[in-house]
Each structure stands twice: as structure tokens, then as C-alpha cells.
Amino acid sequence: MSETPLLDELEKGRWPSFVTEMKRMAAVKPYSKNILLQLERSYVERVTHWKHGGIVGVRGYGGGVIGRYSDLPPEVMQTPEVHTLRVAQPAGWFYSTKALRKLCDVWEKHGSGFINLHGSTGDIILLGAQTASLQPCFEDLISIGFDLGGSGGDVRTLSCCGGPAFCQWSCIDTLDIYHELTMELQDEIHRPRFPYKFKIKIAGCPNDCVAALARADLAIIGTWRDSIKIDQEAVREYAKKGVNIAAVAARCPPQALEWDGKELRVIPEDCTRCMKCLSALPKAILPGDDRGVSILLGGKATILQGAFLGWVIVPFMKADKPYRELKELTRKILDWWDENAKTRERVGELVYRVGMRNFLKAIGQPPAPQMVYAPRANPYYFWSPEELEEVK
Amino acid sequence: MSETPLLDELEKGRWPSFVTEMKRMAAVKPYSKNILLQLERSYVERVTHWKHGGIVGVRGYGGGVIGRYSDLPPEVMQTPEVHTLRVAQPAGWFYSTKALRKLCDVWEKHGSGFINLHGSTGDIILLGAQTASLQPCFEDLISIGFDLGGSGGDVRTLSCCGGPAFCQWSCIDTLDIYHELTMELQDEIHRPRFPYKFKIKIAGCPNDCVAALARADLAIIGTWRDSIKIDQEAVREYAKKGVNIAAVAARCPPQALEWDGKELRVIPEDCTRCMKCLSALPKAILPGDDRGVSILLGGKATILQGAFLGWVIVPFMKADKPYRELKELTRKILDWWDENAKTRERVGELVYRVGMRNFLKAIGQPPAPQMVYAPRANPYYFWSPEELEEVK
Amino acid sequence: MSGEKKYITDIGPPHYREMVHPVLMKNYGKWRYHEYVAPGIIKHVSMNGDEVYMVRAAIPKIVSVYFVRELCDIADKYSDGYVKFTSRHNVEFIVTDKNKLDGLLRELRERGWPVGGTGRSLKAIIHTQGWVHCHTAIIDAPGLAKALYDELYDYFVRDDLPGKLKIAIACCLNMCGAVHCSDLAFVGMHRKPPVVNDDIVSRLCEIPTLVASCPTAAIRPAPEKKSVIVNEERCMYCGNCYTVCPGMFIHNPKYDCLSMWVGGNAVAGGPPEFSRLAIPYLPNNPPRWPECVQAAKKVIDAWIKNAKKGERIGDWIKRIGWERFFTLTEIPFTDKHIDDFIFSLPTFRTTTQFKWR
Amino acid sequence: MSGEKKYITDIGPPHYREMVHPVLMKNYGKWRYHEYVAPGIIKHVSMNGDEVYMVRAAIPKIVSVYFVRELCDIADKYSDGYVKFTSRHNVEFIVTDKNKLDGLLRELRERGWPVGGTGRSLKAIIHTQGWVHCHTAIIDAPGLAKALYDELYDYFVRDDLPGKLKIAIACCLNMCGAVHCSDLAFVGMHRKPPVVNDDIVSRLCEIPTLVASCPTAAIRPAPEKKSVIVNEERCMYCGNCYTVCPGMFIHNPKYDCLSMWVGGNAVAGGPPEFSRLAIPYLPNNPPRWPECVQAAKKVIDAWIKNAKKGERIGDWIKRIGWERFFTLTEIPFTDKHIDDFIFSLPTFRTTTQFKWR
Ligand code: SRM
Ligand code: SRM
Ligand code: SRM
Ligand code: SRM
Ligand code: SF4
Ligand code: SF4
Ligand code: SF4
Ligand code: SF4
Ligand code: SF4
Ligand code: SF4
Numbered sequence A, B: 001m002s003e004t005p006l007l008d009e010l011e012k013g014r015w016p017s018f019v020t021e022m023k024r025m026a027a028v029k030p031y032s033k034n035i036l037l038q039l040e041r042s043y044v045e046r047v048t049h050w051k052h053g054g055i056v057g058v059r060g061y062g063g064g065v066i067g068r069y070s071d072l073p074p075e076v077m078q079t080p081e082v083h084t085l086r087v088a089q090p091a092g093w094f095y096s097t098k099a100l101r102k103l104c105d106v107w108e109k110h111g112s113g114f115i116n117l118h119g120s121t122g123d124i125i126l127l128g129a130q131t132a133s134l135q136p137c138f139e140d141l142i143s144i145g146f147d148l149g150g151s152g153g154d155v156r157t158l159s160c161c162g163g164p165a166f167c168q169w170s171c172i173d174t175l176d177i178y179h180e181l182t183m184e185l186q187d188e189i190h191r192p193r194f195p196y197k198f199k200i201k202i203a204g205c206p207n208d209c210v211a212a213l214a215r216a217d218l219a220i221i222g223t224w225r226d227s228i229k230i231d232q233e234a235v236r237e238y239a240k241k242g243v244n245i246a247a248v249a250a251r252c253p254p255q256a257l258e259w260d261g262k263e264l265r266v267i268p269e270d271c272t273r274c275m276k277c278l279s280a281l282p283k284a285i286l287p288g289d290d291r292g293v294s295i296l297l298g299g300k301a302t303i304l305q306g307a308f309l310g311w312v313i314v315p316f317m318k319a320d321k322p323y324r325e326l327k328e329l330t331r332k333i334l335d336w337w338d339e340n341a342k343t344r345e346r347v348g349e350l351v352y353r354v355g356m357r358n359f360l361k362a363i364g365q366p367p368a369p370q371m372v373y374a375p376r377a378n379p380y381y382f383w384s385p386e387e388l389e390e391v392k
Numbered sequence C, D: 001m002s003g004e005k006k007y008i009t010d011i012g013p014p015h016y017r018e019m020v021h022p023v024l025m026k027n028y029g030k031w032r033y034h035e036y037v038a039p040g041i042i043k044h045v046s047m048n049g050d051e052v053y054m055v056r057a058a059i060p061k062i063v064s065v066y067f068v069r070e071l072c073d074i075a076d077k078y079s080d081g082y083v084k085f086t087s088r089h090n091v092e093f094i095v096t097d098k099n100k101l102d103g104l105l106r107e108l109r110e111r112g113w114p115v116g117g118t119g120r121s122l123k124a125i126i127h128t129q130g131w132v133h134c135h136t137a138i139i140d141a142p143g144l145a146k147a148l149y150d151e152l153y154d155y156f157v158r159d160d161l162p163g164k165l166k167i168a169i170a171c172c173l174n175m176c177g178a179v180h181c182s183d184l185a186f187v188g189m190h191r192k193p194p195v196v197n198d199d200i201v202s203r204l205c206e207i208p209t210l211v212a213s214c215p216t217a218a219i220r221p222a223p224e225k226k227s228v229i230v231n232e233e234r235c236m237y238c239g240n241c242y243t244v245c246p247g248m249f250i251h252n253p254k255y256d257c258l259s260m261w262v263g264g265n266a267v268a269g270g271p272p273e274f275s276r277l278a279i280p281y282l283p284n285n286p287p288r289w290p291e292c293v294q295a296a297k298k299v300i301d302a303w304i305k306n307a308k309k310g311e312r313i314g315d316w317i318k319r320i321g322w323e324r325f326f327t328l329t330e331i332p333f334t335d336k337h338i339d340d341f342i343f344s345l346p347t348f349r350t351t352t353q354f355k356w357r
């Protein structure tokens, strides 16, 4: 009889099964099998059997490893140490098979052989290593060109969309910004010293294919300041093929498009760069030429005050190599947050607590109507002593 | 030279001037002139010269009078007592001139002769009486059929739109509900015993011509549950006269209207009773027949947490004479608020603090999606011990 | 029965049956439709064919008994001894005889009572008592109302604005009236924390209530002097402590000012909208507040010029966006415009989709 | 120079130049347009005419090294030794030779790797590690994901849904992943306050941090025992205290459950939307959570049946209203659906304009 009757149920059905994958490793590694059996037990008892991790890690780093121990007695779970290593992915999750194969070899040698490919933040999660394996595994990873990502109170592993590698809409070099910022922040990623986590995600255009605005403390999103570029010939081509151009214009949220049967005209200052017309007519419409980024702050999940969606803190900034302005801004934000936040307070929560006015002053950004859907509805605003003398 | 050079500036211009009105009284009453001169002084110094009122009032009541004293020294302001009486207006602010004239006579006799017609809550504000005049003035008011309204921690003077007296849209008898509720709550209006003020306003239809949803703790607003009634003949009449019926249909927010050039059809269950089509085609469209009220709670101005707009607590309730359900609900809300609120906590703020679930349970109303624009976005909800056993 | 006169209370307001014009009573609940006849005149037609003209005139909100008697004279002559006041404090004469209309209008014109305020017009300004009567008044609302009315007069007697124009004025942050839901509004504002008078506080005020009155928890008890201390950095000058306790003196003519708000409404064919901050500082400049009047005029002109028919100020701004509003009106956007109170978060723009100007 | 090997750190991830397919590198930043060829296949055309086919396949998020090697084998054969993973954890093969497409598709089919997830399809489910690895996991996200995938398989390999369908699963309220902005989502939930183990709390936990960790201030210090006390009435079982301190044991299989959320998205041609509560309680029923799968199916079916083309679940609900959503899906509306946390107020319906059902 099967040792994992409940998990076996999850091998049924058309979708490829993670249980099958786990069994493949369990078949060759007793360590991996222990993990599988503990999982079966959780399925029976409907409760997790992991407990809080102690502090484990690799030499010189404070982050990148999640310590994890089984709460089962040793006679049941002989290998209670099941830590994970978070390995930083290459920009845009592009890989050569050469690199991937090396990774598999290292991991097969040192760990369970299970990989969470990828974690929601973006890392390659090497799932299940014993304490003694962490250091050698890390050194082997370094030797094949991989490094750890973030965990704990640090800058977490960044992520970015594939951008210019395949997408005509990318207004910025997402891969390069990812790489440069990651290199710039190696210390902050590997050595937790902040009040809590800090996530950065980079998307090439307002479509935001990494959901940066919802999941990153700092969302860097490509955009343009001039007009979309319309290839009228291509528009007419679409029309000829039966695409309803009038309907495309009608769906423009700010009503910035007009189609007279021959030409599709845009009112550039009314366009909010929603990407709808670009999506509808990809051959005919492209982003403008004056490109840069909009920066949003504060996206995060539930804890403590409910989920936050990031909001605009810089409507537009140029983002050309070597990204000096971007890097400086990032550092200013990190410093201000580090100095002012309480333990486990994300940067968005801090700004909510102390107010945008203090934040904007600290990072030296001017207030702009682009930062809000609407101005305040309450009369509770502050005047600094200096202002009182100025404004009269 | 004029004693009121600054105020004189406010007699210029086309609009009728309150300064002229004040001067008319000042010319005959030294008491009224004192008030005028103090006002001029405020204009010069750009500051009010009134201070907090002591407790003044009429026998048997706690509310209805706002005590007010000048902060100027007696040699400057010889008559520092300038209280106001809040006199409850008849339903819908309808008056016979007979009644108004009597009111003028009483007020000329006992007070300054200034009237704030009307106060923002709805009262006739008799503006400026000395302490000794309050009681005789009150008794004379009673003798001509007028009574005081509310002030302090009580149910404030109610108000209602003219409703069935002139308006085809009134789904309820606003005047009668105003009068009946006011009579029901005489004690609560005249004898403050609540944590703070409590305002009730009644509008005949969703147009809400008393802005109840923004300014009343309890907004009672007429509505209907079946379909608008469309007189197709009248619609075609409008069309013939050149009214663009298609445009009227297009402006229906939930897109519940269809016009085929001959008939204007409504999808009753999609109509949100926005009143737009009724306003556009008053001869052709009327409210439905299954009438009652929607009740909203919590509207108020700024203090303390910013202004609140009232929100739905009862999507629909019948409101037929003798309004038993309405009265019971009002009392339940008053009782619950009285028991649970902190000093100076409006009912809306209390519900915000303790949650709708507790409020709805206390007043015995079932939760409904009509109460919210959208369900909660955070996972922070409560289970009562009883529920845990029920739901499993 | 003793000879003592009974002390009568709680009679409530006069019954509406005695107060409503008999023809309105006759057709009570039986109205069929209304028609805009001319600015200020609405015809109501009942199911049994009766026709009534409601003629709307503005009055200065603060009046004398003489004025009310004049009003009664007019009503006796033209509307059978009955009037109605509106929820915005206009008066309405209820004319059942069409032939009396001209006379009424002539008489009102002669007396200088503006007739209008119906349909797409400027409505009566909802305002408060200001220096005429209130101890917390920072400005004089009746005075500013008069100055605004003079400037905007034409918009009351015409009805061809893009939409209704509802203005409100409150003389302090208590915001009596409709400031928080008006197309355009002014509020008197402090800009300095209260000065604590320990003597008054200790004698007249309940310390826990006082401490609780502060929305930002800027007030701490100071038990040693039976008074309180204000953390000036946290104070945003709402004046609520002064309302609760006269010892928290907050008036300061040197710094007190006005603010202007736009875009609110209580019902406009969609969910209601709060008024929102347009200008955080305008000087408190009686007797005619020219800077405020001009600021209002500028926004109203931009609205008239740019709005589509049917759009109230808030609808217009919703269509064009606040970015564009600040561009068109040339009002500077400051850190004060960005909410930092309890419900700030939902006002933050959580998208890259906005206009550059 | 000593004989000691230098300890190398902080090298960062491999440089993308080495990892990106050379043809993509060649056309880097020069793409002209894309075209949906078939479910799972997008053609990208560059300005200098190069054409690339990105073929998207699903993988079980938790895989073995053997699986990755298989994936490499395929990539070596069909996409020149290069792959891309997507932000939702699919794999993409980068095919530069059109003639290789059929072979690739055949091979993927044979191995049972679903090809699809482009355009208006079910996307890869964003999920977390659950009982496989996390100490706060209430449910097993990978297991529920598998059960859902089996049921919704067709929607991944087709692209004719009304709009994209993005699902996320989190095994606890920390909500790792994208639960708060997904079209449909499940979250594992507690329903009982934590049981305080004074011994562990006093030994391992910092009391002030622990007290501060509670969003509702339900935790009070109990100095006498160097531990804390939970006010059970205020606790809403978020588990944040347990994250901070192992002594606050909160797992309780008898009462733990799931909740279902709908209507969120991170970008959909308008401001992003949070996912919102649809069902507050669903049983935690491994190995295949049939109640959850059916609940998801019911909402998805209602959406497919009623939505217009282009509408994601949130767009659809916005058009028909939440009243109608609850009617169409027959999900009971309870007091739990009404927000009572910090930002509840702006969710309250401040208008009489709603649908009856
Ligand atoms: C592995 C991963 C889930 C996955 O399978 O994909 C994960 C796993 C954990 N997350 Fe997470 N989070 C993961 C992505 C996320 C994301 C998504 C993202 O980054 O885009 C979020 C939402 C965005 C955000 O950051 O808010 C997320 C929000 C959280 C939170 C709530 C944070 C908040 O401020 O609300 C916690 C709680 C905490 O930090 O104490 C948390 C905590 C945790 C911990 C460390 C549990 C704990 O309290 O110690 C989990 C370790 C699990 C384990 O033992 O394996 N995780 N976590 C993801 C990281 C992998 C990677 O590095 O790529
Ligand atoms: C006379 C009047 C202004 C007017 O000229 O129209 C008025 C005058 C005062 N209001 Fe008011 N309020 C008046 C209608 C309103 C309204 C409008 C309404 O009722 O529709 C509001 C906004 C709606 C609301 O209730 O929230 C209003 C919101 C306030 C507030 C803020 C309450 C809040 O919860 O935010 C206060 C402050 C307080 O109660 O301490 C206040 C306090 C006051 C006080 C009593 C000042 C005080 O702190 O003692 C004022 C007395 C002025 C005086 O001495 O003459 N008044 N007040 C209005 C009452 C006349 C009447 O009975 O008809
Ligand atoms: C007389 C009065 C009620 C009363 O018993 O006192 C009244 C009477 C009428 N209202 Fe009103 N409304 C009255 C204050 C209001 C208010 C309250 C306020 O202004 O403070 C509101 C809601 C507040 C707001 O708009 O922000 C209000 C929102 C409406 C609406 C919806 C307006 C909108 O912009 O969406 C309509 C429908 C319409 O105008 O088409 C309406 C329509 C009407 C009609 C046409 C109803 C009818 O068939 O008779 C009446 C004449 C309208 C006109 O003046 O053009 N009435 N109306 C009030 C006149 C006040 C004044 O002197 O100006
Ligand atoms: C490959 C990937 C980026 C990457 O580097 O990893 C990607 C690639 C593309 N996205 Fe995306 N998006 C990717 C995740 C996302 C995400 C993030 C997510 O799903 O977690 C979002 C925002 C989150 C959300 O939608 O809630 C996203 C929002 C969009 C949008 C706007 C969608 C909308 O509903 O409004 C478009 C435009 C469109 O589809 O017309 C878009 C369009 C595209 C295009 C057409 C761009 C292009 O020209 O190549 C790409 C193929 C789309 C497709 O799959 O049909 N992409 N896209 C991601 C594929 C994930 C997957 O495996 O399914
Ligand atoms: S975010 Fe924009 S640039 Fe990046 S992949 Fe998506 S659509 Fe392309
Ligand atoms: S990108 Fe959006 S806003 Fe701009 S023109 Fe196209 S559809 Fe309109
Ligand atoms: S609220 Fe409705 S019923 Fe009352 S006056 Fe206004 S339009 Fe008429
Ligand atoms: S009342 Fe409003 S929602 Fe109803 S049919 Fe008329 S326009 Fe549409
Ligand atoms: S707004 Fe302020 S100052 Fe004006 S009447 Fe009301 S409480 Fe008094
Ligand atoms: S003015 Fe307002 S914020 Fe300042 S101390 Fe007084 S109550 Fe607090």
C-alpha cells in the first residue's frame, strides 16, 4: 500500500503534479522522502508540521536562507532541518540551459533536489537543505555564477519584466536597470539591517507585467511623456481587415482618440497611457519617444494595515544609464525609511503614518497632482513656521 | 461720519444686504445697534468678539437656546447677552403669512428683531435675546403655536423637502413623516441627554433636496422597488419636439434604458433610480408604485475624523402611516448610540469604530450588498463563538 | 383645578396642514410634472390639471422683522397669504393665478429681490453666522456671501450655466452647513496652535474631554497645573479643543485665513462627492474679501468655459482629471493638497495612468 | 598572497547578456509588434524583420532537478539552449526557426506539459509553499493549485475567455504572492485566537514587538509572567503575532478554513483593484478541496456566461454591481463582507443608487 495515499490523489488529473516531482526525488534521496512523508502527514492532520526557523545562513550574509525545522519528534522525522536557499534569478528570468544544468547539479549534490521555480518574489528557491549543507552549497553556487537573494529585513531580490528582450512596448531597459540596481544594492540585499523587507520591481511599460505597483515597495515603471506614435498606414490596414477602429477609439478611457475613417488622431495631453489602444492595434501604435519612468511607492500585502497598492511619488524621471538619479532616489528612500520606521513597518505604512509632506521633503521631490486621485477632503493640514512667515 | 464704514461697504452691490437689514433694526433698537457696532469692530480687528455661552435656556427644556456673550468690556458693549432661540420650522418650510406675522411680533417684542431665516439645520433662528427675555419670548412663541428646536446633545430639529406638496417625484409623505417623527421625539429634541447631536432629514426621492445623506445622522430618502413608469405617448411627444431620447438613454448610468425610436424600454432590475431620465423627461417618466424609503446613517461635517457621507443601513423599508417601523428603528438607533458612544461621538463615528456588524445586530437589520460599494479587501473579520459551532 | 396657568411645552412646530397653500394641499401627492418657465419660475401641473407657479426669490439670510413683514405683504397680494422657504433658504411665492405673475415679478424687481436660482443657475449660498454671532468664527460668512453674490449675481438670475452651482461658506472648521459637499466652498482656517490659558482650563474644562477632543492627539494632560500641554508639531489648528474649552484660545487674526474647496455635491446622478481642497491659503480680508471672490470667479470661469452641458464642477473635474484642473485654473499644487489624515490612503494615485498636466 | 582561497560573495545574479537568447539580444529594444498565433504561442517581430516565437508551457511550480534537466533538453533541441520563465512562473521556449514549432508542441504534448496561458486565458496560478515548507501555512497551496488546475485545465489551453483569468492562492494571511490583486484568490484563514504559551513567550519573544505586532491591539503585556494576554474579543486571527513569536500558537485544524476573494487586478486599463471577499468560509478539505474548486468554478462560470468580451472578473463586477454579483453567484452576503478595519469608511455605499439584486 502507498505511504502517501492522500498525496497520491494529487497525481490524478491532467495538470502536471508537484507530487510526482517530489516522488521523483524521494525515490532517490531519503532526505527528500522524509519531507514527502511529513507532507502526507499534514494532509492527514490538516496542519503544518514546520516550526519557526532558528538563525541559519552562510558566512558573511544575513539573508538569503530561510531556516526551517520540523516540529515532529525525531523518531518520526529523522532529518528535521529543511532550510531553503533563495537564489537570485538573472534579469527577466532568462536562462541558458548551461546555467540551469549547473544549478541542478549543485542542488542535487547539496540538497533535497526540490526547486520552487520560481518564488513569488522572483528567486529560484532551493527547497530543503540541512544546516551543514548551506555553506558548501553557497560556495558551489558562487562558483557557477549564482548568488543568494534577500530575506529578512533587507532589500529583497528585485524582479523585472523581459522588456526590451522581446517587447515593443518597453520604454526602458528593464533588464539592465534590474542588473545595475541589484549590483548597486548587493550589501543591502545580503546583510539585513533594515526595519523590515523592501521590494523593488521594474516593469517596462504601464502594463506592469511584474505587478510592481501591487507587490513592490518601490515600483519603477516605464512610460513616456510625449505622444503615442500612430502609423496611419497600419491603422488603415487594420480597418481594411475588419478591425473596428471606432470601437478602439471609443474605449479610450479619457476619450483622447478620434477616428474619422481615415486617420486616427490622438490628443496627446489627454492620453493617460493606459495601453489599451496599443494592445488593440499592436502593429499601428507605439509608445512615444520621450521615455522614462513613473515611480510608485508602498505596494505590499496585508500585514498590518491591510494590503497597499503603490502610489505615485515621482510622476516622471529619466532612466538612462548609468541610472544615477534612480539610484540616488532609491538610497534616499532607504535611508529615510531606515531612520524613521518602527520594527516591521513597511515604507508605505511609514509614509501613511507620517504623511506624504514629510516624505516628499525628505527625498526632495515636489508635490504633484499626479500623486493623488483627488486632493484632501478634510481641512486638517499643517503649516511650518517658515511657511507662515513666507505666505503671510 | 458713519459708525460702520466697513460694513457700509457691504451695502454696495446688487444683492440685497444683510447689513441693511441689521441697520433697519439698529435704527429702532439700541440693543440691536450694539450688536451691529460689535460686528463693525470685528471687521476692523478681523476677529470675533463672542465668547463661549453659559448655560441659559427656558424652563423645562435643555436645548433650543444658544447662549452667547460678548467678550468686549461692558463700557464698550453695554448689552453683552446675545442669545439665540432656535424655533422649529413647520414641515417643508411652508408658512401662512398669518403665522409669520405673529412670529415677527413676538420677536420684535422680546429680541433684537434679527432673524436668521433659516439656519442650516432648518430652524428659524431668532438672533439676539437677553437672558431675561428668553422665558417670556418662549411662552409667547408657544402661545402662537411655535416651539423650540434642538441644540446640544439632543435630536436636532428635523427637516424635509416639500415633497408631495408640489413635487411629482415624492415617493413618501415627507411632510407628514417630518411632523410625526418630530412629535414622537419632542422629549429627545428638547431635553439633551445624548452623547452629541443627532440629525434626521427626510427627502421624498433620491434627488435628496435636503442633502440628507451628507448632513444627517439619519437620512430617510424616498424610493421605489419596482419599475419606473414610462408614458410612451409622452416620450414620443418629447421626441417629436426634438428632444434627443437616444441621448437620454445613453446617459443612464447602468445602461438600463433602450430607445428604438418608438418605445423607451427599461430593464427594471438594472435601474439604480438615479433620477436622470425622470429629470430629462418629467412629463413621461414617473417613479414606480412599490414605494418606501432607503435609510442612510452617519452623514456629518468635519469633527473629528473628517466629514462623513451617510451610508445605506436599510436598503428598503415601507414608510406608511403611522410609520411604526420607522419610529422603532429610530429609537433603536438612538438607544444603541446613547449606550455605546463616547462624549461628542456622532453615531457614524461610533459605527466606524465598532463595526457595522455590531451595529446591524443591535438594530436587527440583515447585512446586504447594498450597504457597500464593495466587500472588504482585508482578511480581518470576526467569528462569534456561536457562529463557529454553526458554520463548522 | 388650580388658578395657575398650565405651563405648556412640547407642542412641536405648527402643523403643515395649516401652513401649506390650499391648492397645494388639494393636489397633495397628485402632481404630474413640472416645467421651467423662466429663471426662478417653475410650473407644477397636477393630475387633475391644476397649475401652480412657484416663484423663487433670494433673501439676505439674516433679515429684520420688517423684511419678513414685507415678504408677507407680497405673499398676501400674490400668493394667497402662503409662502415656502427652500432648503437653501430662498423664499418661494406660490402663484395659482397666472395673471398675477407679472405683478409679482415687477414688485420683486422694484424691491431688488433677485428672482432666479432654478435649473442650471447659481443657487443660494449656504452660509453661517460668522462674526454676527459665533464665538468660533474666523471669518464673517454673511459678509463674504454678500461679496460673492454681488460678483456672481448674473449667474443667479440666468439658468444657462453648464450645471447647478452650489456654494457654501463656513466661518470655521466645524463647517456648519454644506461646505463638505458643495461645488465651491470657503472655510475659515487657523494656522497656529491654540494658546493654553491654564487658569481657564483648570477652572472651566473637563480635562479628559478636552484631551479626547483633539483629532491628532496633540493634547496631553498636565496634572501638575490641572491643565494641558499642546504638542505644537501635531496640532493642525482644527479648533476643536477651543469648542470644548474656552481656555484653548485659538483666534489669531495675524495668521487666520481662508481656504477654498471645490467639486463636492450631495447628489448628482452618481455617488455624492466631498468638496476637495483647491486653495489652502487666502487672506482674511474684510469687508469684501476680494482675493476670495477672484479665486472663486477664476474657477467658475474655467468651468463655464470648459465644461460640457450638464456638468457640475465635480463632474467636470472628474472628466478632465485633477491634474488638468490645476493646470486650467493655474492654482499651485502643494503638499497641503495631499491628504495625510485617516483616510488618506484611498486618495493616493495607485496607477501610472494620469495626465501630465 | 596566502594560500587561502579567496572567499567570494556579492557577485549578484548571472548577467543577462549571457542568459538571453542571442536573437533576442540582437533585436534588443528593436521590437516592432507581436501577434497571437495560437494559445501559448506569441510571435514577436522586430524592426529589422526578425521573427521569434515564444511558446509558453506550464510547469508544476515545485519541481525536481530531473524536471529542470528535461526542460533543458527540450530547450536545447528547439530553442537553441535558451529559455525564459515568466513573472507567473511559466516557462517559455524561444523558437527562432518556425519549422521547429510543430516538433516542440508535439514533444510538450507527449510529456503532458500544458501549452497556453496567453491572451484571454487562465494564467498560471500564483501560489505559495503551504505545508511543503511554511510554518504559518494553514492550507497547502500547491495542492489546492493542482486541484484547481485539473478542473480549469481547458481555460489554460484555450484563449477565448471574456478576459484574462488570474488566480492566486496564499496559505496564510501574510498573503505571499498576488492574492490581494487577483481575479480570484484563496487564502487560508484561522478562526480562533492564538493560545499563549507563556513559557515560550517569556523565553523567546520580545514583548514590545509582540504587542506592536497586533493590528487590533488585542495583545496586552502581562509583566507578572513576562508574557502577554490576548483580548479574545478583539482578535481577528491574523496570525501576525505567531509570525513574530512562536509562543502564540494559532494553528487549529478544527476551525481553520479558507476564504475566497474576487475582482482584483494589478492593471486592467484603469486603476488597479484589490481582490474582495466573496466567501468568508470554505472547509479546509485536502487532498483536493472540492468545495473550493466548486466555488471557484461557479464564479468563473457566471463570469463566462455574463461578461462582455474584454472584461476581467473585476471589470464585469464593476459593470453589473456587487449586488448583482451576489445574486448571480448565489453567494450569501454576510456581515463579514462589510469592512470594519481602518479604511472601511470609503467602502460604505453613500448613495441610494444601487440595484435591488
Ligand atoms: C517563498 C515565498 C512564497 C512562494 O512560494 O512563492 C514566500 C514565503 C514566505 N513569506 Fe512571503 N514569500 C514569497 C513572496 C511574497 C510576496 C510576493 C512578492 O514578493 O512579490 C509577498 C507579497 C508582497 C509583499 O511583500 O508585501 C509576500 C508577503 C509576505 C509577508 C507579508 C508582508 C506584509 O508586509 O504584508 C510575510 C510576513 C512576514 O514578513 O513576516 C511573508 C513571510 C514569508 C515567510 C518568510 C514566512 C515567515 O513568516 O517566516 C515565508 C517563508 C516560507 C517558507 O518557509 O518557505 N511574506 N511574500 C515567496 C518568496 C520567494 C522568493 O524570494 O521569490
Ligand atoms: C446656526 C447654524 C449656522 C447657520 O447660520 O446656519 C449653526 C451654528 C453653530 N453650530 Fe453648527 N450650525 C448650524 C448648522 C450645522 C450644520 C448643517 C445642518 O445641520 O444641516 C452642520 C453640518 C452637519 C453636521 O451636523 O455635521 C453643523 C455642524 C456643526 C459642528 C460640527 C459637527 C461635527 O460632528 O462635525 C459643530 C461643532 C460642535 O457641535 O461642537 C457645530 C456647532 C455650532 C455652534 C453651536 C458653535 C459651537 O461650537 O457652540 C454654532 C452656534 C452659532 C451661533 O452662536 O449662532 N455645528 N452645524 C446652523 C444651525 C441652525 C439651525 O438650527 O437651523
Ligand atoms: C425647493 C427645493 C426643495 C425644498 O423643499 O426646499 C428643491 C426643489 C426641486 N428640486 Fe432639488 N430642491 C432643493 C434643493 C436641492 C438640494 C439641496 C441643496 O441644494 O442644498 C439638492 C441636493 C444637493 C446637491 O445637489 O448637491 C437637490 C437636488 C436636486 C436634483 C439632483 C441635482 C443634480 O445635480 O444631480 C434635482 C433633479 C434636477 O435638477 O434635474 C432636483 C430637482 C428639483 C425639482 C425640479 C423637483 C420638482 O419636481 O419640483 C425642484 C425644483 C428644482 C430647481 O430649483 O430647479 N433637485 N435639490 C430646494 C431648493 C433649494 C434652493 O432654493 O435652491
Ligand atoms: C511574459 C510576461 C512578462 C515577463 O517578462 O515575465 C508578460 C508578457 C506580456 N504581457 Fe503581460 N506579461 C506577464 C505578466 C503580466 C502581469 C503580472 C501577472 O500576471 O502577475 C500583468 C499585470 C497584472 C494583472 O494583469 O493583474 C500583465 C499585464 C499585461 C497587460 C495588461 C492586462 C490587462 O488586463 O489590462 C497587457 C496588455 C494586453 O494583454 O493587452 C500585457 C501584455 C503582454 C504582452 C502582450 C506584451 C508583449 O508585447 O509581448 C506579453 C505577452 C502577453 C500574454 O501572455 O498574453 N500584460 N502581464 C508575463 C507573463 C506571465 C504569465 O506567464 O502569464
Ligand atoms: S511590462 Fe510592458 S514592456 Fe514589460 S513585458 Fe509587459 S508589456 Fe512588455
Ligand atoms: S494609450 Fe489609452 S489613453 Fe492613450 S490614447 Fe491609447 S487608449 Fe487612449
Ligand atoms: S427630494 Fe425629490 S421629492 Fe423632494 S423636492 Fe426634491 S425632487 Fe421632489
Ligand atoms: S432612473 Fe436613472 S438608472 Fe433608472 S432608468 Fe432612469 S436614468 Fe436609468
Ligand atoms: S461654521 Fe463655525 S463659526 Fe460658523 S457658525 Fe458654525 S461653528 Fe460657528
Ligand atoms: S486645534 Fe485641534 S489639533 Fe490643535 S490642539 Fe486643538 S484640537 Fe488638537
Ligand code: SF4
Residues within 6 Å of the ligand: D128, D129, D130, D134, D135, D136, D137, D138, D170, D171, D172, D173, D174, D175, D176
Ligand atoms: S502565504 Fe503564509 S503560509 Fe504561505 S508561504 Fe507565505 S507566509 Fe508562508
Ligand code: SF4
Residues within 6 Å of the ligand: D193, D194, D213, D214, D215, D216, D217, D218, D219, D230, D234, D235, D236, D237, D238, D239, D240, D241, D242, D248, D250
Ligand atoms: S492573531 Fe492577530 S489579531 Fe489575534 S492576537 Fe494575534 S496579532 Fe492580534
